Amino acid sequence: MNIPNRITLSRIMLIPFFILLLSYPFDWGVWHIADQSIPIAHLVAVIIFAVASATDWLDGYYARKHQLVTNLGKFLDPMADKLLVSAAFILLVAWEMAPAWVVIIIISREFAVTGLRLVAAGEGTVLAAGQLGKLKTVLQILAIIFLLLHNIPFSAFGLPVDTILLYAALIITIVSGVEYFVKNWHVMGDSK
Incomplete structure (x- = not known):
């Protein structure tokens, strides 16, 4: 197995530790910064x-x-991405830090795009991610990070950056999903 695939596998292996930290009530205390605090496990x-x-x-x-x-x-690479981001969003719903309907739309888009990629792969075609798809990933990651950080440091200023990032990620997730299907719908045609 080459180095990039080992790096990807390391990402998959970090997911259970991430889930455990947010699922089990570790009492490691709270980190305080100015008037804000966050559980150290988070x-x-x-x-x-x-x-x-x-x-x-x-x-x-x-x-x-x-x-x-x-x-x-x-x-492995797209699977690792989807497992990591889906696990994070599901845990955010469980912690009531993200609305379930937003997470359902985001995860549904990932399933739909994965299905389209599988159909294309069956036809011998590889569908690359577009620029909007890459922006979607960045926004999702940033939203998850700031939600898990309880919007620190922005909560001190009353700026809901975590919420803004979450809804920006939702919008770009929808738009990039529609663009991806419009651009690649030809793979859904009947093969002869």
Whole structure:
């Protein structure tokens, strides 16, 4: 297994630790900054999520730079992304930090796009992510990070940056999903 695929697998292996930190009531205390506070378990979960998210860029960069793009990597990389982001959003709903309807739309779009990619792969076609899809990923990651950080440092100023990022991610998720289907609908045609 090459280095980019190992990096991708490391992202998948971080997901259970991330889930555990947000699912089990660890009492490691609270971190205080100015008049704001955040449970230390949430802070550690944010660090794990940020590191795991950064590996998405790292594995792709390394694979392209050293021409190590493989079919396994093409399969594992988007799966790892979807597992990480879906787990984070579901936990945010459980913690009542994100509306369920927003998360349902975001995760549904991911399932739909994955289904389209599977159909295309069956036809021997690889559907690359577009620029809006990449922006969607960045906005989702930033929204998750700031939601988990309880909007620190922006909550001190009354700026709902976490909420703004979440709804921006929702809008771009919808728009990029529609664009992706319009651009690639031809793969859904009958094959002869």
